[in-house]
Amino acid sequence: MTTTRKHTALPKARTLIEALPWLTRHHGKTVVIKFGGNAMIDEELKRAFAQDVVFLRHAGLRPVVVHGGGPQISAQLDLLGLESEFKGGLRVTTPEAMNVVRMVLAGQVQRELVGLLNEHGPLAVGMTGEDAQLMTATKHFAEVDGERVDIGRVGEITAIDPGAVEALLDDGRIPVISSIARSSDDGDDFGVFNVNADTAAAALAAALGAETLMVLTDVEGLYEDWPHSDEVISRLTAAELEKLLPDLASGMVPKMQGCLHAVRNGVHTARVIDGRVQHSILLEIFTDEGIGTMVVPDADTDTETTEGTA
Numbered sequence: 001m002t003t004t005r006k007h008t009a010l011p012k013a014r015t016l017i018e019a020l021p022w023l024t025r026h027h028g029k030t031v032v033i034k035f036g037g038n039a040m041i042d043e044e045l046k047r048a049f050a051q052d053v054v055f056l057r058h059a060g061l062r063p064v065v066v067h068g069g070g071p072q073i074s075a076q077l078d079l080l081g082l083e084s085e086f087k088g089g090l091r092v093t094t095p096e097a098m099n100v101v102r103m104v105l106a107g108q109v110q111r112e113l114v115g116l117l118n119e120h121g122p123l124a125v126g127m128t129g130e131d132a133q134l135m136t137a138t139k140h141f142a143e144v145d146g147e148r149v150d151i152g153r154v155g156e157i158t159a160i161d162p163g164a165v166e167a168l169l170d171d172g173r174i175p176v177i178s179s180i181a182r183s184s185d186d187g188d189d190f191g192v193f194n195v196n197a198d199t200a201a202a203a204l205a206a207a208l209g210a211e212t213l214m215v216l217t218d219v220e221g222l223y224e225d226w227p228h229s230d231e232v233i234s235r236l237t238a239a240e241l242e243k244l245l246p247d248l249a250s251g252m253v254p255k256m257q258g259c260l261h262a263v264r265n266g267v268h269t270a271r272v273i274d275g276r277v278q279h280s281i282l283l284e285i286f287t288d289e290g291i292g293t294m295v296v297p298d299a300d301t302d303t304e305t306t307e308g309t310a
């Protein structure tokens with residue numbers, strides 16, 4: 001005798017089917033995901049991040065990871081008895097600190113993420129902006145209270161050659177990139193600059209013609225009146241963001257400047273989401289209204305308002 005079997009997996013199938021329109025629209029598209037050092041709180045979160053990125057890759061997208069590591073660099077500097085100082089959201093980087101930045105980003109944080117991604121197969125390849133001339137920079141001066149301030153070996157990106165990243169993507173790999181750039185100045189013996197990871201991710205997203213820039217951090221999104229309220233701005237246009245920029249503080253400055261740069265240079269949407277939430281990337285994709293803050297280009301105000309997600 002045959003009886004009808006109860007399909008307990010039906011809700012799972014429905015969830016997968018709900019993602020179908022998103023997956024169809026984004027198939028073959030490049031998504032640059034910036035994983036902030038502050039979002040790398042524990043091992044479980046890092047593992048969930050790696051699973052999400054591998055999921056996107058297997059779902060037919062072309063994910064690129066640009067990682068941060070600010071707190072990890074500060075911890076190492078502290079161990080060495082060196083101070084951490086930030087101006088305009090950027091680390092004041094002495095030549096001594098530059099060596100530590102490079103060591104922690106390329107030798108520690110990047111290696112760990114590559115290892116976690118490669119638990120799922122031969123996917124991730126780590127590189128820094130120095131490799132294959134991916135990122136070239138010149139010295140950046142911070143602007144503090146209208147003054148031009150020397151903050152050491154901090155770089156401003158002058159050129160991106162995305163060829164090596166594109167070759168890796170074409171080969172089905174997941175590039176994992178540390179935000180160190182080569183110096184464009186022939187007379188510069190030191191040869192490398194420390195670039196803020198949000199800035200690097202945004203510049204790379206624009207150079208790759210990425211569909212989406214996703215920035216994972218340690219807040220729910222861009223708060224309207226930080227630190228007085230935790231009301232998150234869910235969606236804003238480039239022009240609206242531009243007006244807010246002068247009032248932003250600390251780490252949000254390079255992050256939102258990066259989002260603005262990305263959407264003004266061909267990236268369809270830039271999103272700031274809470275990396276402290278497990279599987280935040282998949283949640284962002286699979287929830288109707290999305291989570292966090294979404295920045296859209298000015299001429300694109302109708303973008304995905306009905307569909308909600310990236």
Ligand SMILES: Nc1ncnc2c1ncn2[C@@H]1O[C@H](COP(=O)(O)OP(=O)(O)O)[C@@H](O)[C@H]1O
Binds near residue numbers: 218
């Ligand atoms: N308007 C704002 N909304 C949200 N966070 C803000 C805002 N202004 C400043 N911040 C600060 O920016 C921080 C995120 O930037 P940052 O510390 O550089 O993180 P990450 O390591 O992820 O790049 C938040 O933890 C918060 O303290």
Ligand SMILES: CC(=O)N[C@@H](CCC(=O)OP(=O)(O)O)C(=O)O
Binds near residue numbers: 035069091
């Ligand atoms: C110039 C500058 O500030 N560089 C950053 C690079 C790392 C980074 O941006 O890390 P998060 O994304 O975790 O903040 C720094 O030295 O901390």
